[in-house]
Amino acid sequence: MANFIKAYNNDPSVGHLSTPITSSAVTRAILQNLPAYRFGLTPLLRGLEIGLAHGYFLIGPFVNLGPLRNSSISLLAGFFSTIGLILILTLGLTIYGLATFQDEKLDSTTNFDLQTKTAWNQFKGGFFVGACGSAGFAFICLSSIPTFTVT
Incomplete structure (x- = not known):
């Protein structure tokens, strides 16, 4: 479990953890299609x-x-x-x-x-x-x- 969870961009001072969920392309695609973030x-x-x-x-x-x-x-x-x-x-x-x-x-x-x-x-x-x-x-x-x- 510890191999999958690490500091975001390997910077421990950021205060965000990079997990398989938060760093996945699927999560990024879903969030970019929300109306608050959709371009145009x-x-x-x-x-x-x-x-x-x-x-x-x-x-x-x-x-x-x-x-x-x-x-x-x-x-x-x-x-x-x-x-x-x-x-x-x-x-x-x-x-x-x-x-x-x-x-x-x-x-x-x-x-x-x-x-x-x-x-x-x-x-x-x-x-x-x-x-x-x-x-x-x-x-x-x-x-x-x-x-x-x-x-």
Whole structure:
């Protein structure tokens, strides 16, 4: 086991261990295909794709595990709870953007970097629209499935 785990780049002061998982080409390929790291996406598209994934899967726990799970309005309550959580998450993105990006970078030549105030606002808007849209799509999909009751 000790032969597989060593210091990253053989430098013990880095504070990162190089393991077969963290150093593999498969792990690197998976991480490079995530929307946060994919090359060539605008901040709006990054936020939209991340929001689509989150909004679609957030509704399930609220519907199945929420306090109204055994009522006839569990799907509607889960949908509204999901929209509420999306609003809270977007508020958190807003606060982070206000605290981190005080001034606009003047030397920014690319629009693909999330390190500016304008790009962060585009990312935040894309996240909100994508998350609300996919939560609505999941609501429509779930409302067309008949419910089964166990007796």
